[in-house]
Amino acid sequence: MKLRDFILRRVLLAIPVIFGVLTITWFLSYVVGDPLAMFITERTNPAAIPGIIQDHGFNEPLVIQYFLYLRTLLAGDWGVSYSTGGDLPVLTVIARKFPATIELAIVAMVFAVILGVPLGILSATRKDKPIDHFTRVFSLAGVSMPIFWFALLLKYVLFYQFSVWGLPYLPSGDRVDNELWKTVLHNGVGYDFTSSITGFVLVDSLLYGQPILFGDAVLHLIMPGFCLGYLTLAIITRMMRSSMLEVMKEDYITLARSKGLTERIVIYRHALRNALIPTVTVIGLAFGGLMSGAVLTETIFNWPGLGRWATQAILVSDMAAINGFVLLVAFIFVSANLIVDLTYGALDPRIRYG
Amino acid sequence: MTVRGDNGNDQGEQESIVVPGLVHRVFPSLHIVLCLAAISLGAAYLVGNFVAWFANSFMHELGFQLPSLLIGWPLQALLLVVIGYMNLKSGRAISRGDAWAYSSSLYMNAVTGVILLTIGPLGLLPAVGVFALVLALFAPSVKSYWYREFREDMGPRGKELRFSFHLLRRSPLVIVGILIVAGYISVAFLAPWITPYGPEERIWNDANLAPGTPAGEAKANSLILFSNYSADISIYPEYTRGEVQVGPEEVTTSLPPIIAFSGYVRDTGNDNLTNVLVHTAVYKLNLTTFDSLSPSLRELYLVKSVEKAMLSRPNIEVNNSPSTYVWVVWFVASNKTVPWIVDTVVTLDYNRYYPIHYWGTDNSGGDIYSRIIWAAQVDLRVSLSVVLVALASGALIGAASGYFGGKLDEMVMRITDIFFAFPGLILAMAIVMALGTRNLENISYALMITWWPVYARVVRGQVLSEREKLYVEAARSIGASDSRILLSHIIPNTIQPLIVQATMDTGGVLLTAAGLSFIGFGSAAGTAEWGLMISQGQYYLLNYPWECMFPGVAILMIALALNLVGDGIRDILDPKLRRRG
Numbered sequence: 017m018k019l020r021d022f023i024l025r026r027v028l029l030a031i032p033v034i035f036g037v038l039t040i041t042w043f044l045s046y047v048v049g050d051p052l053a054m055f056i057t058e059r060t061n062p063a064a065i066p067g068i069i070q071d072h073g074f075n076e077p078l079v080i081q082y083f084l085y086l087r088t089l090l091a092g093d094w095g096v097s098y099s100t101g102g103d104l105p106v107l108t109v110i111a112r113k114f115p116a117t118i119e120l121a122i123v124a125m126v127f128a129v130i131l132g133v134p135l136g137i138l139s140a141t142r143k144d145k146p147i148d149h150f151t152r153v154f155s156l157a158g159v160s161m162p163i164f165w166f167a168l169l170l171k172y173v174l175f176y177q178f179s180v181w182g183l184p185y186l187p188s189g190d191r192v193d194n195e196l197w198k199t200v201l202h203n204g205v206g207y208d209f210t211s212s213i214t215g216f217v218l219v220d221s222l223l224y225g226q227p228i229l230f231g232d233a234v235l236h237l238i239m240p241g242f243c244l245g246y247l248t249l250a251i252i253t254r255m256m257r258s259s260m261l262e263v264m265k266e267d268y269i270t271l272a273r274s275k276g277l278t279e280r281i282v283i284y285r286h287a288l289r290n291a292l293i294p295t296v297t298v299i300g301l302a303f304g305g306l307m308s309g310a311v312l313t314e315t316i317f318n319w320p321g322l323g324r325w326a327t328q329a330i331l332v333s334d335m336a337a338i339n340g341f342v343l344l345v346a347f348i349f350v351s352a353n354l355i356v357d358l359t360y361g362a363l364d365p366r367i368r369y370g
Numbered sequence: 371m372t373v374r375g376d377n378g379n380d381q382g383e384q385e386s387i388v389v390p391g392l393v394h395r396v397f398p399s400l401h402i403v404l405c406l407a408a409i410s411l412g413a414a415y416l417v418g419n420f421v422a423w424f425a426n427s428f429m430h431e432l433g434f435q436l437p438s439l440l441i442g443w444p445l446q447a448l449l450l451v452v453i454g455y456m457n458l459k460s461g462r463a464i465s466r467g468d469a470w471a472y473s474s475s476l477y478m479n480a481v482t483g484v485i486l487l488t489i490g491p492l493g494l495l496p497a498v499g500v501f502a503l504v505l506a507l508f509a510p511s512v513k514s515y516w517y518r519e520f521r522e523d524m525g526p527r528g529k530e531l532r533f534s535f536h537l538l539r540r541s542p543l544v545i546v547g548i549l550i551v552a553g554y555i556s557v558a559f560l561a562p563w564i565t566p567y568g569p570e571e572r573i574w575n576d577a578n579l580a581p582g583t584p585a586g587e588a589k590a591n592s593l594i595l596f597s598n599y600s601a602d603i604s605i606y607p608e609y610t611r612g613e614v615q616v617g618p619e620e621v622t623t624s625l626p627p628i629i630a631f632s633g634y635v636r637d638t639g640n641d642n643l644t645n646v647l648v649h650t651a652v653y654k655l656n657l658t659t660f661d662s663l664s665p666s667l668r669e670l671y672l673v674k675s676v677e678k679a680m681l682s683r684p685n686i687e688v689n690n691s692p693s694t695y696v697w698v699v700w701f702v703a704s705n706k707t708v709p710w711i712v713d714t715v716v717t718l719d720y721n722r723y724y725p726i727h728y729w730g731t732d733n734s735g736g737d738i739y740s741r742i743i744w745a746a747q748v749d750l751r752v753s754l755s756v757v758l759v760a761l762a763s764g765a766l767i768g769a770a771s772g773y774f775g776g777k778l779d780e781m782v783m784r785i786t787d788i789f790f791a792f793p794g795l796i797l798a799m800a801i802v803m804a805l806g807t808r809n810l811e812n813i814s815y816a817l818m819i820t821w822w823p824v825y826a827r828v829v830r831g832q833v834l835s836e837r838e839k840l841y842v843e844a845a846r847s848i849g850a851s852d853s854r855i856l857l858s859h860i861i862p863n864t865i866q867p868l869i870v871q872a873t874m875d876t877g878g879v880l881l882t883a884a885g886l887s888f889i890g891f892g893s894a895a896g897t898a899e900w901g902l903m904i905s906q907g908q909y910y911l912l913n914y915p916w917e918c919m920f921p922g923v924a925i926l927m928i929a930l931a932l933n934l935v936g937d938g939i940r941d942i943l944d945p946k947l948r949r950r951g
Binding site for chain 2: 027032033034036037040041045047090157159160162163164165166169171172176193263305307311315316326327329330331333338342345346349351355
């Protein structure tokens with residue numbers, strides 16, 4: 017099986033990358049924070065501290081400590097994040113917060129793909145027409161937009177000014193309107209990890225059978241989703257436009273036209289499929305970018321996801337949390353790359369793995 | 371592609387006999403001296419960094435302190451040493467009479483000069499020398515020695531360059547982008563002359579003013595007429611007086627000048643009751659007349675006098691026309707037994723006016739217009755230095771990796787993979803934290819470390835394709851060394867994609883630095899920096915939206931302009947789009 021070999025090789029190649037990420041973050045965190053701080057609180061008995069040092073190997077040389085860390089990590093113990101209320105294990109926090117980020121990233125990606133691909137096609141097929149100029153300026157603005165400022169601008173217009181003008185306005189932050197959830201579900205806590213089923217608000221509200229809640233969740237996702245997706249949207253539009261222009265010059269397009277096929281079929285059946293390949297690469301690579309963007313977007317929209325958690329963790333030197341977050345992102349990034357490579361094969365039968 | 375051969379030696383020696391100019395004999399030694407200066411500066415910085423790190427890590431108890439002048443800029447220092455060493459080699463080649471070494475010296479000195487400019491005050495002097503050296507290359511006696519060969523070599527390239535400029539003129543968006551970037555840079559340099567307020571100057575009473583509101587306090591030029599601090603004055607009564615001439619240049623605004631006094635007296639700590647009056651007065655007289663008149667006659671010319679106990683800070687307005695005044699400060703004590711401390715300052719505040727806060731003020735009374743313009747200096751410096759250093763180090767690493775291939779290549783590529791697997795912002799945040807303090811300097815270091823793999827990848831790809839070409843083979847066959855092939859033959863041919871990448875990245879770095887600063891990893895609160903200004907303005911967004919709108923527009927505009935330029939240059943350099951006709 018060629019495909020299996022290919023996947024296996026890619027996974028093997030990913031191991032040193034993950035390992036390197038792990039090493040760099042561990043050493044960085046060792047420099048930044050006191051690893052002992054994780055185990056000592058103001059209630060710790062001073063007499064117990066040497067014991068703690070002994071137990072966790074903090075008196076060992078650096079290299080030994082590194083291997084000890086690797087051992088606990090592989091055993092599934094990613095440490096305790098003390099910046100979250102109640103000192104939860106990192107894996108638990110990730111499990112609770114990951115759905116929020118992934119949901120936001122998916123919505124952002126949906127915005128980016130649904131708007132970006134058609135805009136790119138439109139722009140390429142109507143080159144140098146007003147729609148093309150508009151699209152180019154729009155996508156250029158997306159690449160140059162400071163995402164945190166754009167978020168504030170959206171909030172100011174769509175939330176504040178709209179409410180001042182008496183228009184229907186979008187909520188300014190949070191995943192859901194907790195008061196609404198309390199009254200509809202009679203659960204007293206609103207929406208958090210105890211009342212969620214899957215962790216995804218959109219799915220949960222449907223599982224509860226409450227279209228009002230679903231609508232509320234959608235409203236809450238529009239602003240942060242678009243804000244996060246704008247950069248990716250811009251990149252996809254540009255990529256789509258240029259690859260479409262490239263493809264439209266090819267001989268087989270001329271052939272398809274000369275056969276008497278309609279322009280619609282030429283564009284959507286012959287050109288689009290070939291033009292999508294570079295775009296898919298961009299979509300895959302954009303996931304890393306979305307994770308970076310999530311840090312800023314989540315901070316501004318008060319989104320209880322991984323990005324905001326990581327920012328808080330870095331600000332208070334919660335090293336276990338940072339290590340966990342970075343490791344997770346590296347995993348996501350490497351797997352996104354793998355998926356992109358596999359998608360090539362589906363799009364272009366000429367590509368052989370080997 | 372022309373091959374620069376080492377056969378230039380013979381030719382060079384012949385010509386050096388023909389044109390034995392003084393400059394030409396002095397030039398190589400000057401060159402070598404400056405190279406040595408650059409290398410030693412770089413080495414000093416590296417050692418300084420190492421010592422600082424060592425002292426911080428292991429010598430807490432000793433209280434050892436290194437002068438801060440030599441700490442910082444480790445990457446630039448490394449580059450200075452590397453480029454300086456290569457430049458030294460070309461300096462020696464020049465003194466041996468190698469005409470081709472002059473053009474390498476031109477490139478390398480230009481790069482060295484720019485790097486020197488980014489490393490603070492110590493780099494300034496050598497930078498001037500290096501740029502003088504670059505200019506000296508074009509002095510007639512030196513120029514005749516190398517320029518003809520250079521032109522022949524550059525002939526075809528020059529033609530391409532002219533065609534590029536032709537294409538550039540035809541794309542209005544690129545021109546707009548270049549104009550905006552040039553505007554930002556000149557505004558950053560002109561900041562002291564075009565802003566009414568300094569970057570951290572505040573008028574606390576003017577907080578949260580809307581755009582276009584006049585300031586609540588007048589700005590003025592200030593001339594110190596007299597200042598005195600004395601801790602042992604027990605003789606009284608005594609008065610201090612002086613003359614001030616208000617000239618026509620000092621009454622150019624509609625507000626009259628003021629003579630501002632600050633007279634303060636207190637005891638040295640023994641006596642709770644300082645029964646002292648501070649008497650200040652301004653007379654419309656000149657000093658000689660003042661001295662000749664009796665006290666009662668002087669009172670006829672009195673402009674105003676103010677008398678207060680212990681602390682007096684009157685501002686006495688004079689006429690808004692040129693004339694001469696006498697000011698007087700007089701400490702009057704009734705029963706004083708111990709020495710007292712006096713602190714007196716008299717200034718003339720002239721050309722007073724009320725500036726308009728064109729873009730409003732922020733929550734602590736800083737003028738947003740002035741702050742945005744001052745911030746251009748800071749932000750542009752950060753992004754430019756990050757891109758330059760990342761570009762130079764990434765290009766060197768990538769070129770070496772692509773050229774030598776094998777294990778080195780594999781290793782470098784795995785390392786770049788690791789860097790690409792990090793989200794850039796998070797890595798930069800972690801590095802800033804690891805460096806200890808959150809400030810812009812550390813943000814630049816962090817971004818340099820995050821950004822170099824991009825350039826390493828770009829250059830490596832280019833080098834891989836260039837390596838196999840015929841001109842490299844030719845250069846190798848005449849015995850050129852690896853470093854020479856790489857630096858003077860291959861790298862110049864990889865420069866085009868690098869320029870595009872660097873232009874666009876300058877915008878990207880600017881956005882990332884502003885983002886880092888926004889979430890609190892940047893400079894201390896109150897610094898004029900765009901990201902930080904937005905960050906502070908966001909709490910007042912609903913009531914005073916201008917506080918974060920204007921800095922955001924500033925970032926958006928410069929990033930947009932850089933992207934326009936990068937896009938345009940890429941289109942111009944793209945061989946597919948470049949075809950004529």
